Amino acid sequence: MRGAGRVAFSAETLARARELMAAYPAPRAALLPVLRLAQEEFGWISPEVEEHVAGLFGLTPAHVHEVVTFYHLLHQKPVGRHVLSVCHTLSCWLMGAEGIIAYLKERLGIEEGETTPDGRVTLLRAECLCACELAPMMQVDDDYVGPLTRERIDEVLERLD
Amino acid sequence: MPPRERLLTRSFDLPDSHRLETSRRSGGYEALRKALGMAPAAITEEVRRANLRGLGGAGFGTGMKWGFVPKETGGKPVYLVVNADEGEPGTFKDRYLLERDPHLVLEGMAITGFAVGARRAFVYIRGEYVRPYRILAGAIEEAARANLLGPNILGSGFDFEITLHRGAGAYICGEETGLLESLEGKKGWPRLKPPFPAVVGAFGCPTVINNVETLALVPRIIERGAEWFAGLGTGTQGGTRIYSVSGHVRRPGPYELPVSATLRELIEEAGGVRDGHRLKAVVPGGSSAAILTAEEIDCTLDVDGLKAAGSMAGSAGVVVMDETTCIVEALYVVARFYAHESCGQCTPCRESTGWIYRVVGRILQGKGRPEDPDQILDIARKGVGTTICAFYDGAVGPYLSYIEKFRPEFDHHIRTGGCDVQPGRVPVLTTH
Ligand SMILES: Cc1cc2nc3c(=O)[nH]c(=O)nc-3n(C[C@H](O)[C@H](O)[C@H](O)COP(=O)(O)O)c2cc1C
Ligand code: SF4
Ligand code: FES
DSSP states (O other): OTTOSSOOOOHHHHHHHHHHHHTSSSGGGGHHHHHHHHHHHHSSOOHHHHHHHHHHHTOOHHHHHHHHHHOTTSOSSOOOSEEEEEEOSHHHHHTTHHHHHHHHHHHHTOOTTOBOTTSOEEEEEESOOSOGGGOSOEEETTEEEOSOOHHHHHHHHHHOO | OOOOOOSSSTTTTSTTTTSHHHHHHTTTTHHHHHHHTSOHHHHHHHHHHTTOBOTTTTOOBHHHHHHTSOSOOTTOOEEEEEEEOOOSTTOOHHHHHHHHOHHHHHHHHHHHHHHHTEEEEEEEEOTTOHHHHHHHHHHHHHHHHTTSSBSSGGGSSOOBEEEEEEOOSOGGGGSHHHHHHHHTTSOOOOOOSSSOTTTSOGGGSOEEEEEHHHHHHHHHHHHHOHHHHHHTSOSSOOSEEEEEEEESBSSOEEEEEETTSBHHHHHHHTTSBOTTOOEEEEEOSSTTSOOEEGGGOOSBSSHHHHHHTTSOOTTOEEEEEETTOOHHHHHHHHHHHHHHHOOSOSHHHHHHHHHHHHHHHHHHTTOOOTTHHHHHHHHHHHHTTOSSSTHHHHHHHHHHHHHHHSHHHHHHHHHHSSOSSSTTOOOOOOOO
């Protein structure tokens, strides 16, 4: 599995990380951007990744861990090739978010927080993604999609590799 | 209503509205050129007289805030930090501004930097906002190539550099000092104030923090003057703002109106309540604002108008609910948000948000006790004013108002174990 065992950044990622660290008045400010790079490279932030990043910044792994656990876009376990985050906050709830989540669970055959056995899709709930005019909506990897209907969901799932 | 002026949204529907070319065709960066010929203090004075009030949530006077930056900084740089961490439930205006008119935001930033003596700015942008981030990054490149950002802007001798910084998913990083902690590479725990960011902000230096939309209004003030801007609003707040309207309306979306418009007018702008239904309640300023009933929508939408109506203007996220809405379940959904997003630093906030979420869930499941509503009110009130940041006071807005204004619904759930609004409905309860 990616991220397991000892890890180190590729040469390009390492160069990019050093660039980021030099771009701020204090190198540590690059911690979130570098963790994002790490997630792009390894798929998720494993304890080994935390350790590697900590070494780079001269911070303790415990410190990096504390930061990682604070931010929900940093995944602490492996995720699928695609991540669906369905908003369940006020406006989306008013427009039927729970029905949308139930339908996605049925179509994917998984519960919230789980990944399909083929590693294709992870299903998550999200708090307001600030696209309430699209309610009910979800984030599909980088993109916002809404208003969602069963048909729209079928289309989205069809398109994912 | 005064004549309709579009200060923020007028380019939104143009093709390629995010491109420099489009922006310049409608006068983009002319206000920057003008501002660079003014004395910095005169710009701040103009903004103060315009009655511009921060549109991020707190409604603080923008000119006054800029004035707090010390004249003598002991050699420390001054930073401008842009709050683009939009996260208040019901709000999406900053996303529109960043995607549809990023150059207006950049122009406002450059003018502000010049006014407060900042040569370096950080934009803290919500991690989920990938498209807005890409568009803004593209706009920065375009503007830099045209000498509208970077060294020696338009030959004025003013240098201004922008760093885009992406968040990683935490509502509390929208709170300005949580944001600064996060920008510095830490978890976003809000700081005790004072000192205020104007004195000790990012990286220990004096810092002005403003919301995206606040900054986007600055070029308009420079273009047309403080009196004109102030005249668009009420006696205590100038201009227009973008109201994010969602929920049970015919046409959800962003609507720009003068702050002197009423909530009723705004709902009509959005097409009114969806077909065949009637208004039950409105949350007028993001989920932290107290809920208003259908009878309470004739208030004006400015900071003081909504305060007088017992709510707040906040981030101008307006969520409309029709008669099919169960207020108990709505409170459950809102309480889940606050329980989930509390940073956990202060005991009253951490404990009460979790406890209230569980008790509302219990009521919804038909296991409520007669004393629950009063106990929620009591617990909620006790923590007000005792916490490090305004997150908790924001959570108390809905706790108190949903129960006080719709008490019979809570009592019905407790008495009968079921819902009077949608009998037979089975609510989905989630674990947190
Ligand atoms: C819990 C909490 C969340 C906040 N979230 C945001 C936000 O997402 N965007 C924002 O601009 N301001 C937010 N604010 C307000 C900021 O702390 C700050 O007042 C604002 O960025 C100042 O800019 P302004 O004066 O231009 O409004 C939040 C405040 C609190 C207490
Ligand atoms: S009030 Fe809540 S969110 Fe704010 S610092 Fe305290 S615990 Fe954190
Ligand atoms: S409530 Fe779902 S995007 Fe705002």
